[in-house]
Amino acid sequence: MFNIVGMRQLVFCFVILCTVTSLSAQTDDDKLSVYAGVVVFNNPVYDALIPVDIPFTINRQQLEFFKPDSADPHFYGRVFAQVTLFSVDGLPVDSNSTYFSVRAVSSLEAASTEFTLFNRIRLLVKPGIYSARLTVIDAVSKREGEFFLEKILVTQGRRDRLTIGGVCLAYRITYVGENSDADRMVVNGFEVLVNPLRVFSYTDTVFYLYAELYNLSFLGNDSSLYRLAYTVLDNAGTVFRDFGYKLQEKPGSTAVVAEVFDLDGWPAGQYRLRMIASDLDTEVSDTAFIDLRIVRQPRLTYALNKSLIADPYDTLSLEVRERLVAYLLTPDQKLTFSRLSPVGRENFLEQFWEEHDVNPETRIIENRLEMIERFDYCNHLFSYNTTRTNGWSTDRGRIYMKYGPWDDRDDISTPVVGNPFVIWYYHTVREGAVFVFEDKQGFHDYTLVHSNVEGERFSREWEERLRQQLYKLY
Numbered sequence: 001m002f003n004i005v006g007m008r009q010l011v012f013c014f015v016i017l018c019t020v021t022s023l024s025a026q027t028d029d030d031k032l033s034v035y036a037g038v039v040v041f042n043n044p045v046y047d048a049l050i051p052v053d054i055p056f057t058i059n060r061q062q063l064e065f066f067k068p069d070s071a072d073p074h075f076y077g078r079v080f081a082q083v084t085l086f087s088v089d090g091l092p093v094d095s096n097s098t099y100f101s102v103r104a105v106s107s108l109e110a111a112s113t114e115f116t117l118f119n120r121i122r123l124l125v126k127p128g129i130y131s132a133r134l135t136v137i138d139a140v141s142k143r144e145g146e147f148f149l150e151k152i153l154v155t156q157g158r159r160d161r162l163t164i165g166g167v168c169l170a171y172r173i174t175y176v177g178e179n180s181d182a183d184r185m186v187v188n189g190f191e192v193l194v195n196p197l198r199v200f201s202y203t204d205t206v207f208y209l210y211a212e213l214y215n216l217s218f219l220g221n222d223s224s225l226y227r228l229a230y231t232v233l234d235n236a237g238t239v240f241r242d243f244g245y246k247l248q249e250k251p252g253s254t255a256v257v258a259e260v261f262d263l264d265g266w267p268a269g270q271y272r273l274r275m276i277a278s279d280l281d282t283e284v285s286d287t288a289f290i291d292l293r294i295v296r297q298p299r300l301t302y303a304l305n306k307s308l309i310a311d312p313y314d315t316l317s318l319e320v321r322e323r324l325v326a327y328l329l330t331p332d333q334k335l336t337f338s339r340l341s342p343v344g345r346e347n348f349l350e351q352f353w354e355e356h357d358v359n360p361e362t363r364i365i366e367n368r369l370e371m372i373e374r375f376d377y378c379n380h381l382f383s384y385n386t387t388r389t390n391g392w393s394t395d396r397g398r399i400y401m402k403y404g405p406w407d408d409r410d411d412i413s414t415p416v417v418g419n420p421f422v423i424w425y426y427h428t429v430r431e432g433a434v435f436v437f438e439d440k441q442g443f444h445d446y447t448l449v450h451s452n453v454e455g456e457r458f459s460r461e462w463e464e465r466l467r468q469q470l471y472k473l474y
Helices: 320-323 331-338 341-357 366-382 395-403 462-471
Strands: 013-016 034-036 050-060 073-084 091-104 116-127 129-139 146-154 163-176 190-194 205-213 224-235 239-249 254-260 268-278 284-294 408-412 421-426 433-439 446-451
Touching: 034 129, 034 146, 050 073, 050 129, 050 146, 073 116, 091 116, 116 129, 116 190, 116 408, 129 163, 129 224, 146 366, 163 268, 205 268, 205 284, 224 331, 239 331, 320 341, 320 421, 331 366, 366 395, 395 421, 395 433, 421 446, 433 462, 446 462
Parallel strands: none
Antiparallel strands: 013 116, 034 050, 050 116, 073 091, 073 129, 129 146, 163 190, 163 205, 205 254, 224 239, 224 268, 268 284, 408 421, 421 433, 433 446
16 A cells, blocks of 8 residues: 655654664674665755765664763763765765764663664765765774765756656655654654665565655646556566556645565565556656565474474573463463462463363474464564564464464455455354454554454444455355
8 A cells, every 4th residue: 555645844863673684794893884875855846956865774783882870770872974975086075974872771782683773864965976985983982884885876856747756665664644753764754764775684574665756747636646556577677576556646746655565475586676656647657666685594483393493382481482372361361370470470381281282192282382383473474563573462463373374365455445455264263254454554554453253343334345345254
């Protein structure tokens, strides 16, 4: 689903993202690993100078933290970053810098490898061809890191036709509202965490696209539409995925597009995303190409490697063990469990699984092993944080943890009316259970909107809609 808002002033600042998706830095130990990209906003409202952003990331564990005084329990890092822009002759023509602090609640957290820092530096540049050097300095340890951008093409925005600008790929895009605070990397109401190298690993189940449309012929009525079409090409230039097209009402002469793409089933390789925007009133189109790369690595799963681990349950923390039974305990059991000490909880869980072992003759509790597999599956596919740790707590995760894999499903990604939705069918649950999840925000954040199971959310509107459209349940 596409999300469109009116254009407004661009606001940028520093954020921290908790993530396990990081690139292996092949640099000397005394240098910071820095990754940077370029985003050009060739909006025709800018006459002489074009906004150019240099988004960059660094791994937080590379920084040296310090504790300012005994009264403050936190640890702090300090970072200085500067971009220098060069002409085609190699002469410096402009520069800009930023200085920011990083806080950790403990020395252990400061050393964690699961945090990536995101920031960006803006330049106002005349049209032309440039190169740029980004230098990042740890102000505490004085360690440095650099990233060189070899070619930056800055073009003047056109006023006479539809144009695509501000294109970038991101790890995550979240709509935070037009009036959100300026303490996040917000662009027109969207928090955009840019992937500067456009490289995604096996832990990334989706990738996001941000773009802006300029010079739409806005007629000021509901019939004024534009079309967006996406196709993914492989390294040979042949079509790998065709996502079709969608029609959108124009919010004005400019629009913002934020889209999410599912990476499930994509093999490792180089790809090119082709975006075509068409103004249906003027019949004018513009095309943008965005390169990306998928890096796949072997992923140990309990389902495929049961023989490698005597019992995967033994390796889990108490917190994860509690989550495995979150949807299995009765209200009375939850109350009793909440009053126990950590040792008491461990004993409670051991007794619970012993009592619910479907095959006591074997050494491993098979249904507990299956619950671990469900938990991993939910976190991998349904999480909305980049650490892939909260999928189990989402609506889809809750249903999957309780009932397991669906017997049948419908994926309606481009409905005639409304938002994308998914229907899960369980033919062997009661007389047949159905669960409808709707993507209301357009970012794969599916929430349960209807079910025929007692105690779940029921919607007469969705019940009638399913009957009228004759989905599998009927």
